[in-house]
Amino acid sequence: ILFASVNQEECIACGACNSAAPDIFDLDDSGIATVVFAGDNNRGVTAIAEELQEELQEAFDSCPTQCIQLAESPFA
Ligand code: F3S
DSSP: OOEEEEOTTTOOOOOHHHHHOTTTEEEOTTOOEEEOGGGOTTOSOSOOOGGGHHHHHHHHHHOTTOOEEEESSOOO
16 A cells, blocks of 8 residues: 545545544544645645555544545556
8 A cells, every 4th residue: 555545525524544644644624634645635646655554554444434545556
């Protein structure tokens, strides 16, 4: 897993991803999550650092709506 993007249509603003991986996910004013790692801006085109893979997996596992999308290659 290297790339991540939140399907914001499905995000219910629970905040679990931000708690598990604050360096990867941030929440906007409405609580909707976005991938902010290295300025990715939720595009899913920035490889998430190797040392953050564990928390990325934790965030993925903790999302109640499974709206965190992970991939081995960039989303766009
Ligand atoms: Fe949203 Fe899932 Fe995070 S519901 S706030 S993407 S844990």
